Amino acid sequence: xxxxxxxxxxxxxxxxxxxxxxxxxxxxxxxxxxxxxxxxxxxxxxxxxxxxxxxxxxxxxxxxxxxxxxxxxxxxxxxxxxxxxxxxxxxxxxxxxxxxxxxxxxxxxxxxxxxxxxxxxxxxxxxxxxxxxxxxxxxxxxxxxxxxxxxxxxxxxxxxxxxxxxxxxxxxxxxxxxxxxxxxxxxxxxxxxxxxxxxxxxxxxxxxxxxxxxxxxxxxxxxxxxxxxxxxxxxxxxxxxxxxxxxxxxxxxxxxxxxxxxxxxxxxxxxxxxxxxxxxxxxxxxxxxxxxxxxxxxxxxxxxxxxxxxxxxxxxxxxxxxxxxxxxxxxxxxxxxxxxxxxxxxx
Amino acid sequence: xxxxxxxxxxxxxxxxxxxxxxxxxxxxxxxxxxxxxxxxxxxxxxxxxxxxxxxxxxxxxxxxxxxxxxxxxxxxxxxxxxxxxxxxxxxxxxxxxxxxxxxxxxxxxxxxxxxxxxxxxxxxxxxxxxxxxxxxxxxxxxxxxxxxxxxxxxxxxxxxxxxxxxxxxxxxxxxxxxxxxxxxxxxxxxxxxxxxxxxxxxxxxxxxxxxxxxxxxxxxxxxxxxxxxxxxxxxxxxxxxxxxxxxxxxxxxxxxxxxxxxxxxxxxxxxxxxxxxxxxxxxxxxxxxxxxxxxxxxxxxxxxxxxxxxxxxxxxxxxxxxxxxxxxxxxxxxxxxxxxxxxxxxx
DNA sequence: GTTAGCACTCTTACCTTGCGAGTGCTAACT
DNA sequence: AGTTAGCACTCGCAAGGTAAGAGTGCTAAC
Numbered sequence: 001x002x003x004x005x006x007x008x009x010x011x012x013x014x015x016x017x018x019x020x021x022x023x024x025x026x027x028x029x030x031x032x033x034x035x036x037x038x039x040x041x042x043x044x045x046x047x048x049x050x051x052x053x054x055x056x057x058x059x060x061x062x063x064x065x066x067x068x069x070x071x072x073x074x075x076x077x078x079x080x081x082x083x084x085x086x087x088x089x090x091x092x093x094x095x096x097x098x099x100x101x102x103x104x105x106x107x108x109x110x111x112x113x114x115x116x117x118x119x120x121x122x123x124x125x126x127x128x129x130x131x132x133x134x135x136x137x138x139x140x141x142x143x144x145x146x147x148x149x150x151x152x153x154x155x156x157x158x159x160x161x162x163x164x165x166x167x168x169x170x171x172x173x174x175x176x177x178x179x180x181x182x183x184x185x186x187x188x189x190x191x192x193x194x195x196x197x198x199x200x201x202x203x204x205x206x207x208x209x210x211x212x213x214x215x216x217x218x219x220x221x222x223x224x225x226x227x228x229x230x231x232x233x234x235x236x237x238x239x240x241x242x243x244x245x246x247x248x249x250x251x252x253x254x255x256x257x258x259x260x261x262x263x264x265x266x267x268x269x270x271x272x273x274x275x276x277x278x279x280x281x282x283x284x285x286x287x288x289x290x291x292x293x294x295x296x297x298x299x300x301x302x303x304x305x306x307x308x309x310x311x312x313x314x315x316x317x318x319x320x321x322x323x324x325x326x327x328x329x330x331x332x333x334x335x336x337x338x339x340x341x342x343x344x345x346x347x
Numbered sequence: 348x349x350x351x352x353x354x355x356x357x358x359x360x361x362x363x364x365x366x367x368x369x370x371x372x373x374x375x376x377x378x379x380x381x382x383x384x385x386x387x388x389x390x391x392x393x394x395x396x397x398x399x400x401x402x403x404x405x406x407x408x409x410x411x412x413x414x415x416x417x418x419x420x421x422x423x424x425x426x427x428x429x430x431x432x433x434x435x436x437x438x439x440x441x442x443x444x445x446x447x448x449x450x451x452x453x454x455x456x457x458x459x460x461x462x463x464x465x466x467x468x469x470x471x472x473x474x475x476x477x478x479x480x481x482x483x484x485x486x487x488x489x490x491x492x493x494x495x496x497x498x499x500x501x502x503x504x505x506x507x508x509x510x511x512x513x514x515x516x517x518x519x520x521x522x523x524x525x526x527x528x529x530x531x532x533x534x535x536x537x538x539x540x541x542x543x544x545x546x547x548x549x550x551x552x553x554x555x556x557x558x559x560x561x562x563x564x565x566x567x568x569x570x571x572x573x574x575x576x577x578x579x580x581x582x583x584x585x586x587x588x589x590x591x592x593x594x595x596x597x598x599x600x601x602x603x604x605x606x607x608x609x610x611x612x613x614x615x616x617x618x619x620x621x622x623x624x625x626x627x628x629x630x631x632x633x634x635x636x637x638x639x640x641x642x643x644x645x646x647x648x649x650x651x652x653x654x655x656x657x658x659x660x661x662x663x664x665x666x667x668x669x670x671x672x673x674x675x676x677x678x679x680x681x682x683x684x685x686x687x688x689x690x691x692x693x694x
Numbered sequence: 695g696t697t698a699g700c701a702c703t704c705t706t707a708c709c710t711t712g713c714g715a716g717t718g719c720t721a722a723c724t
Numbered sequence: 725a726g727t728t729a730g731c732a733c734t735c736g737c738a739a740g741g742t743a744a745g746a747g748t749g750c751t752a753a754c
Contacts, residue, residue: 241600253588
């Protein structure tokens, strides 16, 4: 059923007020602040909206509170994207790029900025590296029985470990090994490399094979896994203490227990779809998130690797504002990664 | 003034009871559970103990609570170190070493185990690397205008970054550069390296100098700082919600805000003395920690580098138990690091 | 020096009460 | 038919009052 224009306006007013104050909104308040008719009229309309499932009543005698259905309608139809002003954009960019040396660092920074602006709990996860391929493998002698295993990926990421050997290895052996490994692994994605067995390619050189098998392979696998690893950055956790909905110690506890299970969070958020995605309360598959809203957006590295950032907060959140910021930040990240992947500019 | 034996026993009883229950302890309770006389007698003694500053009174009509002075006395004189049983030790060791691949990982794991056992907020910080020296510097070509800068420290730690160059560099230039850098930096501590200027050593090779100055030096400095960096791992943050002293939302908030300033925490805890160190309430120089107790202990790497781990909790904590666990864990870490630094064992 | 007894204090839980905000309904108005 | 004023009613919340319980401090007897 289509809502009349006035019903829509009233609904919007209730939502706006409730998002601002966290208090149930009464008919008088709406009547005073908006030109939508007398309290009695508003009451009648509100009653209808309640019947339609857009508003609820905490108790008979208190004002109305928007339902999830209302938020959904708001997000889909009524919310006007608040384009950030140039000053806001500049301020964000300044914050984002200040103090940043490594790209990984930029991701962390994005979470920080996001939480500062939205006053919510923000997170950012680094790109999933499944698509990244190996370019280059190197073995460097350090001392007689220590070498360094070094993997260079197409994306530019470098990872290494010190490996201790059973017995000294000649430079020649190391050279052969590295050459063989590079030959066999380069061009393969990290995950493919994990499942590729190259032992058989050593038939010419028993010594190299033994060394690979006994000393290098374990470190190699570990390093690959490390490169694949996705990092989660969270910031603004304590912001929830400012929210009236978390004034209850049990609520706060539940929230903190949820977000401290980083593995879970990473999986839940990482598996969300691309683009800006808003899930409201019960729309979250996760029981534990059923009274939160989550807004995420994805950024891209090299057009393939995908990372995410977003916020977790109460269903009462400034959807418009948060959406704009999240979008602007992911745009910036994507741009930053494109710059360094390809040609560097001279700024 | 010396306390009589009975006063000591009563004090100990009050402390034990209060640590267990978090409730002010009355004279009847003590009288019933310990053979120390009638309630009235206990009351008189308690009154004396209060005058001496060992006990306080939340209100006229409630039981006694130990003062910080009492905890200090308890920790110094009365607490008997509870040696862990072999089973406990085994269980801890099993937990500690499960799932550990890298040493850095072991530190994180130690914080986890510590928080699980003590039900407090635990932390561990990786060793300060001030004493670590550079062994070896390498520059590896990746493609025409990308190289990898790689630093190897005496401790075995390896760190690297991809460096983009203004213009292509010949292998020869890179070789000269790497050789020169190694010659000038090896043997220097990381901090010394940061303050050493080697530009002048390039007088023979203008090209190498320019490249070092324009492209490599910034990355070099960044990488050094990264190697120096100490990591902080915290675990069991949500444990504080189980403590009655943090049932107040403001208390919880303050605590979380404190521990989320990781830089501060790192500095405060990192600068503590060696060995097992217990600071109680106001003994903490930090205002914000003035109603917490902190127990830390240090572990050693290679006899020089020092890392720390410990717990933060209310002044009412099981000092004996926590001390034992903290000690056992640092012993284990020191041992683990000794093993891998020197000769590997074959387990 | 130790203990029993007792008055007193203070906290806590519980109940009552009154107020304010807000609703729902009815009836009058446009 | 839609809108509005009026009014009784509901409910949550804060304030005040009371009773119970735990514990102390003091006095006097053992």
